[in-house]
Amino acid sequence: MVELRDFTLADGRLLAAWIDGPVELMTWAGPTFDWPLNDRQLAEYAAESATPRRHTWMAWDPGSGEAVGHASVRVDAALASGRLGRVLVAPQARGRGYGAAMLERVLASAFGELDLERIDLGVFTHNTNAVRLYERLGFVCDRVLPDVEQVAGKSWSAMxxxxxxxxWSAGAAPG
Ligand SMILES: CC(C)(COP(=O)(O)OP(=O)(O)OC[C@H]1O[C@@H](n2cnc3c(N)ncnc32)[C@H](O)[C@@H]1OP(=O)(O)O)[C@@H](O)C(=O)NCCC(=O)NCCS
Known part of the structure; x- marks a missing residue:
């Protein structure tokens, strides 16, 4: 249903077009980027993604040829651990299983080729679509960090x- 290819700077404008405003930017990537997501920040992100420290993908649908999603894993090689982040499905493609299909491929890469033992992530507690998606894939909540961001007059907590x-291999590996 989806294939992955490496993210490059040429994908940057498309990625930026999928993010509507500062609240969406914070929801997607936490405080890493400043609104608006401009060419300089995209170039830095693409440059980091070209190093072994970070692996970043675009997901595309081989049926249509269209790009449908994006995700990244920051690698801590010493701990054989990775931080999954920047998970995004194109707004018009949400609710059709692309998020789950993309992350299944990302996890297969992370636990397979990248040989990681553990993947962690942070998600805002009110982002129930994302939390449900991660739970379906087998992620469990380790802790909640209360009130980590103030956004549009509201306090956001992070799981x-x-x-x-x-x-993952006991429960989710295909075949
Ligand atoms: C969170 C996000 C990545 C989910 O992507 P998605 O493609 O909509 O996810 P899925 O389609 O796999 O799952 C969403 C729902 O659609 C349902 N669904 C609909 N059609 C489906 C199909 N054909 N196959 C599988 N699931 C389907 C799923 O069951 C799921 O329902 P549920 O949430 O009630 O359990 C997406 O909403 C997004 O990009 N949000 C903005 C950025 C963001 O919040 N990123 C996460 C930061 S931590």
Missing amino acids: QMSLQRSA
Whole structure:
């Protein structure tokens, strides 16, 4: 249903077009980027993604040829651990299973080729679509960090979730 290819700077404008405003930018990537997501920030992100420290993908639908999603894993090689982030599905493509299909491929890469033992992530607690998606993939909540961001006059808390390779291979590996 989806294939992955490496993210490059040429994908930057498309990625930026999928993010409507500062609240969406914070929801997507936390405080890493400043609104608006401009060429300089995209170039830095693409440059980091070309190093072994970060692996970043575009997901595309081989049926239509269209790009439908984006995700990234920051690698801590010493700990054989990765931080999944920047998870995004094109607004017009949401609710059709692309998020799940994309992350299944990302996890297969992370636990397979990248040989990681553990993946963790942070997600805002009110982002229930994303939390449900991660839970379906086997992620469990380790802790909640209360009031980590103030956004549009509201306090946002962040859930820290993780998935061990042993749990993933026992429950989710295809075949
Ligand atoms: C969170 C996000 C990545 C989810 O992507 P998505 O493609 O909509 O996710 P999915 O389609 O796989 O799952 C969403 C729902 O659609 C349902 N769905 C509909 N059609 C489906 C199909 N054909 N196959 C599988 N699931 C389908 C899923 O069951 C799921 O329902 P549920 O949430 O009630 O359990 C997307 O909403 C997004 O980009 N949000 C903005 C950025 C963001 O919040 N990123 C996460 C930061 S931590």
